[in-house]
Amino acid sequence: MRAGELARVAEVTVRALRYYEKVGLVVPVRLPNGYRDYDPVAVRQVREIRELTSLGLSVEETRPFVECLASGHGSGDECPASLAAYRHAIDELSVRIVRLTQRRDALAGHLRAAAERSIPKGVQPFSAGYGLDGRPVRCDPPIPSDDGTADRLAGVRLPNVTLPASDGSTVALTALGAGRTVLYVYPLTGRPGVDLPEGWDTIPGARGCTAEACGFRDHHEELVGAGAARVYGLSSQPGHYQREVVDRLRLPFTMLADPEFAVRDALRLPTFPAGGLTLYRRLTMIVSRGVIEHVFYPVYPPAQHAFEVLDWLRTHPESTE
CATH class of the missing domain: 1.10.1660.10 (Multidrug-efflux Transporter Regulator; Chain: A; Domain 2)
Known part of the structure; x- marks a missing residue:
């Protein structure tokens, strides 16, 4: 040839x-x-x-x-030499990834410090962070009001609904097991580089899903110590999206996917439209023996909500009767 x-x-x-x-x-x-x-x-x-x-x-x-x-x-x-070459290349990539991650984090720290120096004294940026242009997000989103749609939920038994979970299993809401379950419902978790629905920052209670998830992550051990047998997050996002969120945020608990709004239809949970989507309004249910014991609604601010749930668990120990 x-x-x-x-x-x-x-x-x-x-x-x-x-x-x-x-x-x-x-x-x-x-x-x-x-x-x-x-x-x-x-x-x-x-x-x-x-x-x-x-x-x-x-x-x-x-x-x-x-x-x-x-x-x-x-x-x-x-051949063995080829397998060794694979391993060597992977090891080199791993080292490069660590170094690049360190460089990225260092640059992000410099960016935050530089952005904060440009903020007038007495003005605090919104906790969500900074925009793509490096400027801090300065406008707080509108606070959600209590429209009364969750008042009837306390004392209601969870419906016979089974949802896919981020770990590949399924979770039946009628078989959560003994002890209290913290089930927090939220609109959607944004992904880096993916635009949120138009007007997201102006919708009362929409913003802050990642901060809320991180709050439950950071207080997870304390929640368990205060009597929460398990914690679940639930949104209408599909299962693959929930798995990505668990991996990216390193969540120690499972997320549930309800893209068909089965829980909303059974319990008449509140939703809202955004960018052509229908999304859950943010609320949290404390479930005991299959019955909703307490409801947090509206939830604000999302970043502090896990501590709010923790405080309630500590001041309302579960009855042993």
Whole structure:
């Protein structure tokens, strides 16, 4: 096989092929007329180099894989040296990720410090942080009012609804188990780089879902110590979204997905429209023996709500009767 044909079949340039030959990865046979002739296995070798370099390996780091194919193996990563090369590349990436994360956090700290220096004394930025332009978010969202829609929930038994959970299991609300359950319902958790619904900051009680989740995370051990047998977060976001939130925020509890609003329909929970979506209003239920014992509604500010629940649990020990 001539160089031009090999380059075309393997989808590389002739120049790249010449380089692979120069460093000894692909070695042709010289014909009497001086032309290079490549063995058919060279197609697989060149494709292996192309694929591995697209994953970030250097050309030299592909050598064990190329040699593995040259020795007659069906795949370039069937040899011990190839597996070792994988591990080495992964280890190097892990070190780079740690260093990049440290650099990012240091830069973020400088950004926050610089942004705070630009705020006049006596003016505090909203706890959500800073916008994409590096400026602190200064406007507090409107406070939600109590519209009375949750007044009838205390004493109501949870419905026979089963929801998918972020850990891959399902949770039946009628079989939560012994002890108290803290079930906090919220609109949606934003993702970095993904726009929230239009007008989000102007909707009373909409903002602050990530801060609320982090509050329950940071006070989780204390909540358990105060009598909460389990904590669940619930929103209408799908299961894969909930799993991402648990991983990203390192939540020690499970999130439930209710995209069909089964709980809303059974309990007539309050919702609101935003950006073409229907979302749950923020509320928290304390459940005991399958019955809603207490309801927090409206919830404000979200970042302090976990402590509010903790204080209630401590001052209202569960009856043993």
